[in-house]
Amino acid sequence: MSAQTYKKKYEISPSGDLPDKMTIYQDCMNTFNESPVNAKRCRLLISRLLRLLANGDTFPQNEATALFFSISKLFQHQSDSLRQSVYLAIKELSGISEDVLMATSSIMKDVQNGSDLIKPNALRSLTYVLDESTAFSAERLLKSAVVSKNPSISSAALCTSYNLLPISDVTIKRFANETQEAIVDLKQFVLLDEASEFYPTSTFTTQYHALGLIYQLKRNDKMALLKLVNQFSSGNALKNQFAMVQLVKIVDDLIHRDTQLISNFETLLTSWLDSKYESVQLETAKLITSFATHHSHLVGNRLFSNAVSTLQTMLSTPRVTSRFAALRVLNRISMVSPEKIVVCNPELESLINDSNRNVSTYAITTLLKTGTAKNISSLISTITKFFHEVSDDFKIIIIDAVRTLSLNFPQEWKPILDFLTDVLKNSEGGFNYKNSIVEAIIEIVSFIPQAKELAMEQLCDFIEDCEFNEILVRVLHLLGKEGPHTSTPSLYVRHIYNRVVLENSIIRSAAVVALSKFALIKNNTPLAESVVGLLKRISDDEDDEVRDRATISLKFIDSAKKNPVGEELLHSKYTYDLSSLEKKLTSYMSSNSDAFKTPFDVTSIPKYTEDEVKAMELKKKQQSFNSSTEELGTKFTDEAEETGKRLDSATYHGANLDEHSKDLQSTKYIDELLSIEQFKEFGSLINSSKTFPLTETEAEFVVNGVKHLFKEHVVLQFNITNTLTDVALDNVAVVCSSEDQESSELKELFTIPVDRLLPSEESACYVAFKKPEGVVMESFLNNLTFTTRELNPDTKLPFDDDEGFQDEYEIDPLVLNAGDYIKSSFVGDFSASFDELPNENVAVYNVQESMSLQEVIDKLIVNTSCLALENTQYAQNETNQHTLKLFGKSALNGTKIALIVKIVKSKKGIALKAQGRGEDATLSSDLVNGLM
Amino acid sequence: MGNFFSSMFDRLWGVNKELRILILGLDGAGKTTILYRLQIGEVVTTKPTIGFNVETLTYKNLKLNVWDLGGQTSIRPYWRCYYADTAAVIFVVDSTDKDRMGTASKELHLMLQEEELQDAALLVFANKQDQPGALSASEVSKELNLVELKDRSWSIVASSAIKGEGISEGLDWLIDVIKDEQL
Numbered sequence A: 001m002s003a004q005t006y007k008k009k010y011e012i013s014p015s016g017d018l019p020d021k022m023t024i025y026q027d028c029m030n031t032f033n034e035s036p037v038n039a040k041r042c043r044l045l046i047s048r049l050l051r052l053l054a055n056g057d058t059f060p061q062n063e064a065t066a067l068f069f070s071i072s073k074l075f076q077h078q079s080d081s082l083r084q085s086v087y088l089a090i091k092e093l094s095g096i097s098e099d100v101l102m103a104t105s106s107i108m109k110d111v112q113n114g115s116d117l118i119k120p121n122a123l124r125s126l127t128y129v130l131d132e133s134t135a136f137s138a139e140r141l142l143k144s145a146v147v148s149k150n151p152s153i154s155s156a157a158l159c160t161s162y163n164l165l166p167i168s169d170v171t172i173k174r175f176a177n178e179t180q181e182a183i184v185d186l187k188q189f190v191l192l193d194e195a196s197e198f199y200p201t202s203t204f205t206t207q208y209h210a211l212g213l214i215y216q217l218k219r220n221d222k223m224a225l226l227k228l229v230n231q232f233s234s235g236n237a238l239k240n241q242f243a244m245v246q247l248v249k250i251v252d253d254l255i256h257r258d259t260q261l262i263s264n265f266e267t268l269l270t271s272w273l274d275s276k277y278e279s280v281q282l283e284t285a286k287l288i289t290s291f292a293t294h295h296s297h298l299v300g301n302r303l304f305s306n307a308v309s310t311l312q313t314m315l316s317t318p319r320v321t322s323r324f325a326a327l328r329v330l331n332r333i334s335m336v337s338p339e340k341i342v343v344c345n346p347e348l349e350s351l352i353n354d355s356n357r358n359v360s361t362y363a364i365t366t367l368l369k370t371g372t373a374k375n376i377s378s379l380i381s382t383i384t385k386f387f388h389e390v391s392d393d394f395k396i397i398i399i400d401a402v403r404t405l406s407l408n409f410p411q412e413w414k415p416i417l418d419f420l421t422d423v424l425k426n427s428e429g430g431f432n433y434k435n436s437i438v439e440a441i442i443e444i445v446s447f448i449p450q451a452k453e454l455a456m457e458q459l460c461d462f463i464e465d466c467e468f469n470e471i472l473v474r475v476l477h478l479l480g481k482e483g484p485h486t487s488t489p490s491l492y493v494r495h496i497y498n499r500v501v502l503e504n505s506i507i508r509s510a511a512v513v514a515l516s517k518f519a520l521i522k523n524n525t526p527l528a529e530s531v532v533g534l535l536k537r538i539s540d541d542e543d544d545e546v547r548d549r550a551t552i553s554l555k556f557i558d559s560a561k562k563n564p565v566g567e568e569l570l571h572s573k574y575t576y577d578l579s580s581l582e583k584k585l586t587s588y589m590s591s592n593s594d595a596f597k598t599p600f601d602v603t604s605i606p607k608y609t610e611d612e613v614k615a616m617e618l619k620k621k622q623q624s625f626n627s628s629t630e631e632l633g634t635k636f637t638d639e640a641e642e643t644g645k646r647l648d649s650a651t652y653h654g655a656n657l658d659e660h661s662k663d664l665q666s667t668k669y670i671d672e673l674l675s676i677e678q679f680k681e682f683g684s685l686i687n688s689s690k691t692f693p694l695t696e697t698e699a700e701f702v703v704n705g706v707k708h709l710f711k712e713h714v715v716l717q718f719n720i721t722n723t724l725t726d727v728a729l730d731n732v733a734v735v736c737s738s739e740d741q742e743s744s745e746l747k748e749l750f751t752i753p754v755d756r757l758l759p760s761e762e763s764a765c766y767v768a769f770k771k772p773e774g775v776v777m778e779s780f781l782n783n784l785t786f787t788t789r790e791l792n793p794d795t796k797l798p799f800d801d802d803e804g805f806q807d808e809y810e811i812d813p814l815v816l817n818a819g820d821y822i823k824s825s826f827v828g829d830f831s832a833s834f835d836e837l838p839n840e841n842v843a844v845y846n847v848q849e850s851m852s853l854q855e856v857i858d859k860l861i862v863n864t865s866c867l868a869l870e871n872t873q874y875a876q877n878e879t880n881q882h883t884l885k886l887f888g889k890s891a892l893n894g895t896k897i898a899l900i901v902k903i904v905k906s907k908k909g910i911a912l913k914a915q916g917r918g919e920d921a922t923l924s925s926d927l928v929n930g931l932m
Numbered sequence B: 001m002g003n004f005f006s007s008m009f010d011r012l013w014g015v016n017k018e019l020r021i022l023i024l025g026l027d028g029a030g031k032t033t034i035l036y037r038l039q040i041g042e043v044v045t046t047k048p049t050i051g052f053n054v055e056t057l058t059y060k061n062l063k064l065n066v067w068d069l070g071g072q073t074s075i076r077p078y079w080r081c082y083y084a085d086t087a088a089v090i091f092v093v094d095s096t097d098k099d100r101m102g103t104a105s106k107e108l109h110l111m112l113q114e115e116e117l118q119d120a121a122l123l124v125f126a127n128k129q130d131q132p133g134a135l136s137a138s139e140v141s142k143e144l145n146l147v148e149l150k151d152r153s154w155s156i157v158a159s160s161a162i163k164g165e166g167i168s169e170g171l172d173w174l175i176d177v178i179k180d181e182q183l
């Protein structure tokens, strides 16, 4: 018998290659619509489809919808494993397909009658099909699944409820009791046969899910959260480590709402530092140390050092993730209070050679922060040894740390600059890497006067051989800006001109602009003349742009001899506020009604001088050190409210983003203010304060205030948020009365009220005053007045027949002080500038309140609007004294003002001695006498 | 013996073949109630169907795949996604809902125009006959303009899903027609 057999391969290519997208689509459409359903083949095709989507491929909406409908037909087949695949497919398609609600009834049937295997899948997919109008119909199903004895089912129901919160919180809020029960109930898997005794009986993840949900349900109720912590922190109530971490985060939330609570939790936190789970230890250490950055006086020394020693121990654990996590926390501490973690230096040093590069890099950057003036050079030589082994990304992190070092220890600039120069010239790397080095050097040029010329020379060397246009252009700009004021301008002219000869047109154009700035040098006529000669030569360049720039520069130079405008154009003393310039330009372009006959009005855009820009940059850097130490723990409490978004998407963002959004917000306030007709006649805005909270953040009406100064007017802006859910406020105004009516120099002109404030809306009310020219200081008592009107739940508008009733609400006072007339400003050499200034004033204060040194410092910086220099914005720990150096300029007339404040803390309180000098005698005395 | 005959039968009627049957009609007509009356023989409590229910049942040795589609206005546009390969349509009318007879008629005729349903047989249940004031089967037939239907086997049967009356009569008729025409 001849035996010849052939078995058809079941279409699975062994290499795991995927057929192309169209084939998969066609196969799916054909197979899913077959009757009867071939379950095995359908599963295979779904897995292909899922792989395709997982690879990042996608389908246009109509095809995705067609796929969804054909997959929905597979509900006719009862195979559990096919059903599980169907659920995975629905989940993936829900994002790109329309009409997924058509699966709702079938899913709910599985939730009710399906096997335990598919119930969790069915429950989880409810998240994707339900919307506001259908969510309630799943209420009973979800509720009974939450209390299921089966941990997978209960967890799935809890997760779905959590995800449905933004869609229908009314429904989910009814699950509070069941959710609470799910934490208490220690659910176990049912063991089906003997073999399964090797599996864990439960991970108790349900506890984590339940705690996560209950926190969302009760987050507005402080007492309930306290009760929760009490209930579940005692004994052995929580078995799951993630649940325990969640509990730590709840405590974090609570102490941020009410800082005094920290003392109640001290014992608990200490015990958590000894938890058998590293994750709990870590989260607790994170909480304690980050809380301490802002409230150091509230955190006992013992607790803090316990936290640090927990972290320290973790540095030598075998698990690399734990080492890394502990390092990260230490690194954050190192940015604000490096002296507090010096004890960890031996462990940190041994991690420099850790086989994991992430760990070693973090160790080094942390050491750079804990470093003292004494060991900077030895640290830098350590880095140099291994620097070339790490990837670009880590190099950038290290460069960043070195850069911070240069700001903190300006007197140690030499080894730092040497290091930067060395790596700039002798290492390979991409744009981001090189750019970060150049940035660090530019920072040295801008902020460390004694290092300036040497640093610039290094940059000159570098651009002789630099392949990145962007970097070259930046450096050329810097040379043009700073070069004319140095001792050897001709050096820079030579380097710049080399670029004109050797480079492409982009760089040549930048070089022309830089060169032209040397033409106005006052004390070196031959140089100025030869620059003009060079520019004339360049006006024959083959490139249009280069030629144009040379020609126009020559014109400006020519006119500058007679007319200061030319000089201003060549070497501008101001830069505009870029974000408001951009906004105004966009609206100018889009609202063009007369073919641009009306010229663009630039006067309403804030302008900054060089020093102001530097001051803002430095301030931003100081703040970003600070805010990067804040933990996500503090954020997840107050920002998840945004509707429509998944809750988890709101829990994480970077700190810098936050800074940026604050900036944007203040620009927004200014734009809104200036767009109001009544304020147009006040002229241009001189200064705007930062935003001050005037109520608790948990109040029914949250109010914050901004002070705006004009030459002869003051405008107080009150931003009011209505946090009530069922009441609208009509005719909302703020009544401001001067604390000292008799002697008030301000005359109230008018108030612009808010017509109607619906729930969760924010709007601004303005109060305008006439003020004499010059500095006027005043303290305002404020009362919010409004008419409350109940809302019709159907229309979300007030009932027509409800007249509402008048009410008022007292908010905190707002003080107009000398600081409001000051803008922060930068000087390279504070002591010299201080000594030069006239009009010294001295005042002494005693602060009775219990405040930490840091809080006093922060308050002084805010009240004076000055810039803290020489890194004096941080209190050194373990000392009771501090000297704060502040510098600023009058917003009214630009005169300089400098302040040295000595702060001494004793048992009796805090004593301040302020010594101020300024070109404007009254401002100087007003500032010194109105500090606190 | 019985076994022998039934397997003969299976071969004759092709036991692998599953018949697709759609239950359509306005919301609240009793579609879901009829589906489960057929499947488990009991009256279940229903909620408005968001989407569809599908059940497989064996009736007189035939495997039926019965699809009960939601009848709300928002869901009717999706009926057409499920028309392909349909052997028969069961259209359920709430005989007490006189106000919406016009709407029911419109939806019915609109549906029957679809290319994919040209070969499908039609069974109409004039449901809720147990209720006082229910229109009779012939009155419902008139309201729905059934006589206009040509080139299609159709029948209207008075039914009460709650009491279980008329359902199997209707289905028997339907199965006979399908066997005659399609198998």
Ligand SMILES: Nc1nc2c(ncn2[C@@H]2O[C@H](COP(=O)(O)OP(=O)(O)O)[C@@H](O)[C@H]2O)c(=O)[nH]1
Residues within 6 Å of the ligand: B025, B026, B027, B028, B029, B030, B031, B032, B033, B034, B046, B047, B048, B049, B071, B092, B127, B128, B129, B130, B131, B159, B160, B161, B162, B163
């Ligand atoms: N009195 C009566 N009520 C019925 C009958 N059939 C269904 N119902 C009720 O009508 C309502 C809607 O039924 P349902 O099957 O959900 O309708 P569907 O929207 O077409 O699926 C339910 O309250 C049923 O109990 C019937 O024959 N007689």
Ligand SMILES: [Mg+2]
Residues within 6 Å of the ligand: B031, B032, B033, B046, B047, B048, B049, B068, B069, B070, B071
């Ligand atoms: Mg129904």
